[in-house]
Amino acid sequence: MSALELVQLNLLSPAILCFALGIAATLVRSDLRFPEPLYQALSIYLLLAIGIKGGVALASGTGEGMWLALGAAVLLSAATPLWCFPLLRLALRLSPADAGAVAAHYGSVSVVTFLAATAFLHALGEPFEGFLPAMVALMEVPGIIVALLLVQRLTGGTTHWAESIRTVVVGKSVFLLLGGLAVGALSGEAGLAKVDAFFVTPFQGVLCLFLLEMGMVAARRFGDFGKVGAALLVFSLLMPIAHAALGIYTGYLCGLSRGGAFVLGTLAASASYIAAPATIRLALPQANPALYLTSALAITFPFNLTVGIPLYYALSGWLY
Amino acid sequence: MNIETMKRVTIVAEAVIAERIQDDILRLGATGYTTTKAEGRGSRGVRASEWEGRNEKIETIVTPAVADELLQHLSDHYFEHYAVIAYAHTVDVVRGAKYR
Numbered sequence: 001m002s003a004l005e006l007v008q009l010n011l012l013s014p015a016i017l018c019f020a021l022g023i024a025a026t027l028v029r030s031d032l033r034f035p036e037p038l039y040q041a042l043s044i045y046l047l048l049a050i051g052i053k054g055g056v057a058l059a060s061g062t063g064e065g066m067w068l069a070l071g072a073a074v075l076l077s078a079a080t081p082l083w084c085f086p087l088l089r090l091a092l093r094l095s096p097a098d099a100g101a102v103a104a105h106y107g108s109v110s111v112v113t114f115l116a117a118t119a120f121l122h123a124l125g126e127p128f129e130g131f132l133p134a135m136v137a138l139m140e141v142p143g144i145i146v147a148l149l150l151v152q153r154l155t156g157g158t159t160h161w162a163e164s165i166r167t168v169v170v171g172k173s174v175f176l177l178l179g180g181l182a183v184g185a186l187s188g189e190a191g192l193a194k195v196d197a198f199f200v201t202p203f204q205g206v207l208c209l210f211l212l213e214m215g216m217v218a219a220r221r222f223g224d225f226g227k228v229g230a231a232l233l234v235f236s237l238l239m240p241i242a243h244a245a246l247g248i249y250t251g252y253l254c255g256l257s258r259g260g261a262f263v264l265g266t267l268a269a270s271a272s273y274i275a276a277p278a279t280i281r282l283a284l285p286q287a288n289p290a291l292y293l294t295s296a297l298a299i300t301f302p303f304n305l306t307v308g309i310p311l312y313y314a315l316s317g318w319l320y
Numbered sequence: 321m322n323i324e325t326m327k328r329v330t331i332v333a334e335a336v337i338a339e340r341i342q343d344d345i346l347r348l349g350a351t352g353y354t355t356t357k358a359e360g361r362g363s364r365g366v367r368a369s370e371w372e373g374r375n376e377k378i379e380t381i382v383t384p385a386v387a388d389e390l391l392q393h394l395s396d397h398y399f400e401h402y403a404v405i406a407y408a409h410t411v412d413v414v415r416g417a418k419y420r
């Protein structure tokens with residue numbers, strides 16, 4: 001499939017079109033609003049559904065290769081702040097707190113970007129490993145902790161460590177993913193068959209609704225572009241590509257399929273905007289949310305969703 | 321009916337720190353509080369997380385001494401970095417012992 005066809009396949013998927021529709025709704029100042037409880041309900045549904053499906057795959061999983069890939073994914077996400085933080089400090093001249101906050105967001109991952117990547121593989125008919133949702137859950141936390149450690153080493157300030165770690169580990173997002181994995185692993189294929197009609201069949205439709213809301217949320221931040229500055233804008237566009245290449249190569253070395261390596265690359269490229277912001281707000285209150293939220297949510301997220309996904313898939317073609 | 325004069329402290333805070341403030345209120349001597357979801361616009365303009373939801377308005381009725389301590393605590397720990405406002409009113413209450 002040519003690069004243009006890949007882009008077309010991605011952009012014309014219902015989920016990405018709904019995301020664009022959400023952006024349009026905000027730009028034309030439509031009165032379209034999601035009630036907050038609905039947004040919460042949709043995110044709970046998506047996280048639990050991914051967890052359950054991943055758990056079933058994990059239980060029927062394939063030994064060594066799986067643990068190697070999961071371990072490598074954890075190391076990759078923990079290591080990401082090690083180069084993001086100095087780069088943001090030295091090249092972009094951000095304060096330690098701001099650099100740590102941005103590095104934490106890029107060290108953690110975006111669940112919705114993961115979903116868009118797997119939907120893209122489904123559309124292509126490209127197979128991928130069933131245990132990848134476990135990878136998402138495991139990659140959410142380490143990057144945030146490493147980034148916080150880097151800031152603390154540099155500034156020596158005291159962080160509300162216990163509360164910050166608690167926020168991210170038992171926060172809704174990681175809790176539901178890990179909980180879902182446990183439910184899926186314990187109930188197995190037979191259990192999944194019972195809830196299939198609720199958690200599997202309507203999944204793509206729910207994702208469309210969620211992305212419609214995410215489009216509106218992301219577009220509301222477009223007004224903050226001016227506060228971010230050109231250097232951070234370039235960082236938010238180029239760093240994901242570098243991380244994707246690294247993730248794909250890591251997946252390749254671990255023996256993942258092309259689809260699996262592509263998903264690991266996309267996860268590495270993604271920046272968290274659910275688990276990380278709440279944790280960072282508590283741990284690094286002096287960091288400016290306009291910087292880390294705008295780069296993660298208004299620049300990297302839409303970039304990955306539209307251009308990044310087909311680009312990373314094409315990149316994976318060089319190795320496979 | 322026995323009317324007493326107390327202070328009602330109202331705090332509007334971003335959701336991410338609401339729980340921490342509620343703990344602080346009880347620790348500083350209030351016997352309870354009421355929360356409602358709140359929306360609005362302020363000087364900061366940026367909310368920490370869409371996922372955390374709307375702001376919270378927390379109201380508590382306390383003695384004047386506790387009100388002073390609470391406002392001082394908020395000023396020391398939250399005003400610099402978080403989106404928080406707080407103000408106090410003098411209110412007349414019945415069953416004043418309930419708030420001590």
